[in-house]
Amino acid sequence: MAELPIEDAKQNAAKRAVEDHFDPSSSFVGIGSGTTIIYVVEAIKEKLKTVTNDTIRFVPTGYQSRQVIVKAGLMPIAFDELPEGVLLDMCFDGADEVDEDLNCVKGGGACLFQEKLVAERSKKFICVADYRKAQTHLLTSWPSVPIEVAPISIHVVLSALRALGSSNPRVRDGLLAKAGPLKTDQDFFIIDAPFPKLLTAAEAAAKQSDQGPGKGPGEDGRWEVEELSRRIKLITGVLEVGLFCGMDGITAMEKGISAGGQKPVAVYFGNRDGSVEVRKRK
């Protein structure tokens, strides 16, 4: 059977995700960044042809995301204009890699800080991707953790990352747009920090009971996702880490925490054969 072009796989995943999760009676919907999210917005637009709701406001996660919302004729609202205490009904976003626990690597397109703000303030985060992103462990195919960093601090952050076991962390270049490092929407830099394939929480717990206490990476240099995220976030100069882990929005609400879910509740992967695989929170 002929393989589907990757863009078709993304589009199929986006259509299914919107069909299953977009509620036209929503008040606030978060829109992530990247190439896959364009298909999500197309699918939302299509769905809104049959239902009139002029009151939905779409919350962007950066410049590109806002452009996508505006070009589709949808109404944007800036994150910091949201009324205090109000949660987003849902947000849709892409990912660079997703593990079996629905932890994600994000930031391949240099957006992660605003994406995390939006995910944490959403009742549920729906992730849309293609088959290349589906792995059992993070850093299987995607090689490094994207980290947003204050420009003045890059040297101290680079050495702190080496001390955590990152083999060759590097400041991301701005490709063709301009010479020098790429700048994020916050005017910060991105460091890409390679680490050995990460462990899931269950694997790390099993390993610790074999080896005794200790939350470090062990001799093989493999960190558990959440622990690595926490350790990187503690480095002075780091604005945010491109690991979306810990709780999902529904678990956070079940625990009475009104925000703080970084993980998706469901991930839609478009496959080569036209099918869509859905991984849901356990």
Ligand SMILES: O=C[C@H](O)[C@H](O)[C@H](O)COP(=O)(O)O
């Ligand atoms: O920095 C970019 C974002 O985290 C994207 O959501 C992620 O890189 C996935 O992008 P794409 O849909 O283009 O693969």
